[in-house]
Amino acid sequence: MRKLVISEWITLDGIFDAETMAEWFMPYDSPARQQLISNGIHACDAILFGRKTYEMLAPYWSQMKNNEMGIAAKLNSVAKYVVSTTLENAAWENTTIIKNNIIEEITRLKQQPGNEIQVEGSATLADALIQADLVDEYKFFVHPAIVGKGKRFFKEGKLPGGLKLSNTEVLDKGVVVLTYQRERS
Numbered sequence: 001m002r003k004l005v006i007s008e009w010i011t012l013d014g015i016f017d018a019e020t021m022a023e024w025f026m027p028y029d030s031p032a033r034q035q036l037i038s039n040g041i042h043a044c045d046a047i048l049f050g051r052k053t054y055e056m057l058a059p060y061w062s063q064m065k066n067n068e069m070g071i072a073a074k075l076n077s078v079a080k081y082v083v084s085t086t087l088e089n090a091a092w093e094n095t096t097i098i099k100n101n102i103i104e105e106i107t108r109l110k111q112q113p114g115n116e117i118q119v120e121g122s123a124t125l126a127d128a129l130i131q132a133d134l135v136d137e138y139k140f141f142v143h144p145a146i147v148g149k150g151k152r153f154f155k156e157g158k159l160p161g162g163l164k165l166s167n168t169e170v171l172d173k174g175v176v177v178l179t180y181q182r183e184r185s
Helices: 018-024 031-043 051-061 072-077 102-111 123-131
Strands: 003-011 046-050 079-083 095-098 116-120 137-143 163-170 176-182
Touching (some): 031 072, 031 116, 046 123, 051 123, 102 116, 102 123
Parallel strands (some): 046 079, 079 095
Antiparallel strands (some): 137 176
């Protein structure tokens, strides 16, 4: 059985809006952060995307043929699932569109043999997975910036119960990586 890991890049005030990343993500780039992101991608055997994140990443990464940034080969070869009721075609190799019975399909994916299914970005999808209590682990790359506006990771509504801090890492430039396991009773 695979675990479902949500890996997010966020600000100190919980913003993870791709439209404001130039303000809070880019200034804190470092080799240590790049290596941890790469390690996370290499650790998964499937990636789950929402439509918007997929449409943002697929055109760029699908064109990379020389293992750019040390992750292009993995991103292109790994099984990818995009959750969308409107997307008609997923041209990025090894991509399957999940249109119906989303929670049941993701539960089925979790029950397959393997290591982990990773979710990157994908605000609407992440929220649906949280509401369905399917998330096993949260990994937050917290950047030392306060943006004040934009999409927040946690929305109002039903949230998971207990989380157990399982790992912390402090990177240069003040980025802190917090890993939480979902505690189920």
